[in-house]
Amino acid sequence: MNEISNKVINRLTLYHCILKYTMKESEFISSFEIADLLNLDNSLVRKDIALCGVLGHKKQGYSVTELKGAIEEKLGFSERKEIFIIGAGSLGSALVKYVDFKDYGIDILALFDNDPQKIEQDVNGKKILPLSKLENSISRISVKNIILAVPAEHAQEVTDYAVHCGVRFIWNFTPAVLRVPKSVTVYYENIISSFMQMRNA
C-alpha cells in the first residue's frame, strides 16, 4: 500500500471504525453518511473509497461488508505483526483491553513486567511474564517488536535491555525519547502532539 498517504490511511481507518462499530447493523452505507459522521467533504470520501476499488450500488450506496473488506485489504490488516508489550501497568493493560488489535494484524503475544506480583497473571487472555525472560522469548520465537508502556523514568533503561535482548522495533507509548542504535526503529505515539494539533486546528 505504498502509494497512499498517511492522511488517507487515517481516514480509511476511521471509515473502517464506522463500518465495524457505528454501522455494523446496516447492510448499506452512503458516502454522505460517512462524510457527515466525520465532518468531511463527500467528494473526498468517494475518492478514498474509489482507491479501495469498491463501487456503490445505485440508491443504496456501498455494501457495509464489501467496503469493510476492501479497506482491510487495502490497508493490509491480514499481514500479521507479532509483538510483545513491555510494561503491564495500567497503560499496557489498557492497550490489551481497549482495542481488538488482532483484527488489524497486530498479534500481542505476551506482556512483560518486573513486578513479581504481576507475573503469571493474565490480562485479557495474555500472560504477564517476567522481564528477565524477554531474551529467551525473543530467541525462541524470533519476535523483535515491542510496545513500550513503562513509566517514562524507566523507558531508557528498559529500552537498553530490550535492545540487548534483540528487539529491533519499538512502538513507544511513553513520553520519553529513546537512545537506540541505528539498527533499531522507534515509532513515537505522541499524545501531547495530538493535543497541540487539536488545539491549533
Added chain:
Amino acid sequence: MNEISNKVINRLTLYHCILKYTMKESEFISSFEIADLLNLDNSLVRKDIALCGVLGHKKQGYSVTELKGAIEEKLGFSERKEIFIIGAGSLGSALVKYVDFKDYGIDILALFDNDPQKIEQDVNGKKILPLSKLENSISRISVKNIILAVPAEHAQEVTDYAVHCGVRFIWNFTPAVLRVPKSVTVYYENIISSFMQMRNA
C-alpha cells in the same frame, strides 16, 4: 501558533520530551544531538528551533532550559484547558498516570464512571465521580471538554449523554466513530491509524 504545521508541532513536542526527560541533566544540547536521537536531518532541527526564536551558543549549542521554555511558549503550554475523563477503567487510569498532562496545559479535573465500586476512589489524586453527576459538574464549573475512555460498545450511548449534559468537545480514545450534533467537535485519537502508517513507512 496558527502558522506552524502539524508536522512541526509533532517534532517540537518530541524535542520537548528530549529536553524534559532524556537530557534533563545537561546544561546544553546541540541540534546534532536532537537530530541524532530522532533520526532527523540536522538542518530541519535547526529550522524548527529558529522558529522558536532561540539562538545557539558557539560550540556549546542551545541552553536546555531556554530551548525548553521557548518550545513551551511557541506551543502555548501555558494556555490551560480543563477537561474531564469519562471512563475510569484501565485506559482512563493510564491517561491520568502516564503523562503529566498539566505540564502541557491539560488540566484533568476528575474522572467519571458508572461503576459504583469505583466511585469516590481516586487515581493519581483525581477523584472518580458517578457519571450521573456530569451534568451538575458541567453547569457548576462550565467545563465542556471530555476525554472519552469507555469501552467502544458504550461509546455512542455515553456520548449522547455527555452531549445532553453540555459537552462540546470530545477527545475520543475509543475506536468508535461518534454521532454528534454540529455544535460538538470530536477529535479521534486513532492508534490503529498510527500502526498502519508505521507499517507503511
